[in-house]
Amino acid sequence: MVKSLELKTNVNAESLSSEQLITDHIDIWTSAIEQKSSAGRGTSNKFSLYGIKKLRELILELAVRGKLVPQHPNDEPASVLLERIVAEKAQLVKEGKLKKQKPLPEVGEDEKPFELSQGWEWSRLSQTGLGSTGKTPSTKQPIFFEGNIPFIGPGQITPAGIILKSDKFLSESGLGHSSEALPDDIFMVCIGGSIGKAAIVVERSGFNQQINCISPIYIISTYLYFALSTYSFYSSVLEKATGSATPIINRGKWEELLVPIPPLEEQHRIVAKVDELMLLCDALEAQTEASIVAHQTLVETLLNALLLPNTTQQTTTNTSNTLADSLEPAFDNSDASSPEPSLTNSFEKAWLRIAEHFDTLFTTAASIDTLKQTILQLAVMGKLVPQNVNDEPAAKLLERIAAEKAQLIKDGKIKKQKPLVDFEGLGEMKKPLPNSWEWIRLADTADLVRGGSPRPAGDPRFYGGDIPFLKVGDITRKSSKFVEGFNSSITEAGLHKTRLIETRTVLLSNSGATLGIPAICTFPATFNDGVAAFVERSQFIFDEYLYLYLSTLSKWFLDIASRGQGQPNLNTDIIKATWFALPPLEEQYRIVAKVDELMALCDQLKARLSDAQTTQLHLTDAIVEQAL
Incomplete structure (x- = not known):
């Protein structure tokens, strides 16, 4: 590609060195990519081709400094x-x-x-x-x-x-x-x-x-x-x-x-040369963008193969060890050989294909983000950690959860559950699970309630006190699974016009473009009507596993809530009816621990990638400075 685009012209020594500076550093121009903000859903348009942008700037600067084409002594000055x-x-x-x-x-x-x-x-x-x-x-x-x-x-x-x-x-x-x-x-x-x-x-x-x-x-x-x-x-x-x-x-x-x-004659030569080099930039830009898109498509295709459901319900195996054992050395040393599992099923074969090429697949922020989402999906499918035959199966937990809920109704802490709604796409959620798991509804995990906002907004009788008052932004703007703070507060009088939650309550944003994003609040707080809370959560549901499961549903919630609506709004009836994959309680803890471990490794890989990208940007700037 590069050789075919190199420019063959007769120029003096100074302009030749400038042109070589462009063609000899093609790898720098095309690999210097600036990462944009990772806020929001999806991965499109989250990078800019910084190197090619700087190359375009350099071409223009060289052009107007007389360093791009030769000067001819016979030109009229x-x-x-x-x-x-x-x-x-x-x-x-x-x-x-x-x-x-x-x-x-x-x-x-x-x-x-x-x-x-x-x-x-x-x-x-x-x-x-x-x-x-x-x-x-x-x-x-x-x-x-x-x-x-x-x-x-x-x-x-x-x-x-x-x-x-x-x-x-x-x-x-x-x-x-x-x-x-x-x-x-x-x-x-x-x-x-x-x-x-x-x-x-x-x-x-x-x-x-x-x-x-x-x-x-x-x-x-x-x-x-x-x-x-x-x-x-x-x-x-x-x-x-x-x-x-x-x-x-x-x-x-x-x-x-x-x-x-x-001189006027040189202006003509400059325009012709700049047009020629800008076409080169266009070609490099198109090639680089196509390469990035193709790379991401390959990553998604390979990772999606891990998510294909089995035709029969899974049995207790150590299949998930294949993922964990292969992933960790791949982070530690890209040249290390991944363990070769016994290829007993399609999942193991799919993971082996990824593990063998890990160091070339996960080289962009988008690919690492996709890997993180895949890890979450595998976790709630029972494919991330091995099942233990000694764990109390989820079927037994169902009996305990039912008894627990009956007691809460008897004590007047929650109301008797109304019939759950049905809607398009709900049944498609249920995929094959390990034998020790069960499908239940989110309504079975806790009592789901929506917050409230004291009216009128900003009334000093209700606002400005010492009680934290959470809004959607407090749930969605965070770098971890936990709510990191609050920007509003209410008074004791305002407390009677909203809801108070206890520590370690799982919350879910339910309005606007950022609906469907969960968080765990580690301090007592109140919250507005753009947030739903899982209160009176069952003691047989680990709050961090519930958070993890909800994290896999964020896009699904947004798609469901957006159907036929201008402003997406996720009502509590939809949330309550949503299916929830329930593992044994002991496995819930193992899943969360493994996810945390792998997410930390992904973050380390992303940090190293960011450092490498920063170095590339600095190198690009240094080349431009040297040329000028």
């Missing part, structure tokens, strides 16, 4: 080109087409950001063409917006320099009360978070006051666009901008910014 622009402007003033402009200060030596190649010149931006600032016609005149001339705002200009289709159009009279841009003019956003975004105009347009425009004279528009798109120019924009929260650069300061101008 840029100084002559600038004199021609001055003469053209003078003629426009003479013809009354342009107002006489104030003289600009000479470019001082201390202003020049870097040395230019022979034949190049530094120029103020306004010296390269005619500048203008946008204007919005009065919306009180509907006729101004009844034409077909696109009216452009910052939202239509993308970071990639593309002008998106406008949803507003001006009439000729509307354009007369706006500012006009013609093809090959250059837009730049000059205010707000998108300050510095630039694009070449492709059709006659109007534009608003958040955009400045330059109409080049005797300068190739594409070259000038490249120059305005460099990180060095963007830095100069920010340096001259005022305001920190909302930066803005006025037209006067914008037009005084410096732009490196090469």
Whole structure:
């Protein structure tokens, strides 16, 4: 791939070294990947190709510093080109087409950001063409917006320099009360978070006051666009901008910014070379993204093979040892040989395929996250730890749980359970389990209640006291299985308008886009109506196993609750009716211990991966710095 994309040109020594810097470090550009936030569900769009992004920036910087293509001594120098622009402007003033402009200060030596190649010149931006600032016609005149001339705002200009289709159009009279841009003019956003975004105009347009425009004279528009798109120019924009929260650069300061101008013939060579190298970047980007997607698909396919149910109910075996014993040495030493199990069933064969290639499969944050989810699924299928014939089977626990619940009803602590609802997809949950396990409902594990919020919200009679008051964000924003704190509290008066839970209560978010996420609260607290609590939990259900099981249902809960609804809401009837895989009590503890152990190993692997990625990013930055 790399060899086929290498560029074969005759260049001088300096430009050759720059080009080799690009092609000789392809592995760095493609492997430097920046991980984004892991918040939310799924794994899509959680990385950026940092190396290729920096490569694009480097190409533009080399281009405007005269280091990308050779200089030719016979090229007409840029100084002559600038004199021609001055003469053209003078003629426009003479013809009354342009107002006489104030003289600009000479470019001082201390202003020049870097040395230019022979034949190049530094120029103020306004010296390269005619500048203008946008204007919005009065919306009180509907006729101004009844034409077909696109009216452009910052939202239509993308970071990639593309002008998106406008949803507003001006009439000729509307354009007369706006500012006009013609093809090959250059837009730049000059205010707000998108300050510095630039694009070449492709059709006659109007534009608003958040955009400045330059109409080049005797300068190739594409070259000038490249120059305005460099990180060095963007830095100069920010340096001259005022305001920190909302930066803005006025037209006067914008037009005084410096732009490196090469001879006209070299501009053509630069544009051709940049276009060629950007196509290389496009190819590398597509190849890298395809590789990442294919890698993740392979990981998911192999891991999903572990989750295939057996055709008959499992018997007590030590199959789960295959996973644990193979996984641990794979974390400790990627070159270590995994134990070879006796291949007695499809599960063991599937795991052996993964264990043999562990060090090449789990090399991304997404693949490790998928592995963690698979571990959870295996845990609640009875495939993570071995069953022990001496454990009291779950069938016996059912009798104890029933007696326990009858006593709670008799004591008035809970109400008699109503008939459970049925809904689409419920029956599909039940898969084959080990012989010692049983399927029960979540309603059998505890009494499920929803919280409440004192009204009116913020009333000082109810809020601001010493009693913790949990909201959905307190449940979902955590780095472990436990609630890590709270942002609201209530008074004793507010306590009568909500619910109080004891320590180690399992909670479940049940509204909004983050519904279906569980947490264990280790302190007494109250909670709002966006949270459900498993109170009066059976002593035969380990709270951390219940948490673990609920963690495997998060996406399922969201899908069920979202059906036919704009705002997902998970009602308690759905939660109560949901099936729950009940292992023997002793096995519940073994499962949780093994999951904790393997999750810690996954986190260690992820931390090492993060360190390696950080090193790659620093290496990429070092190469760019060296080149410039």
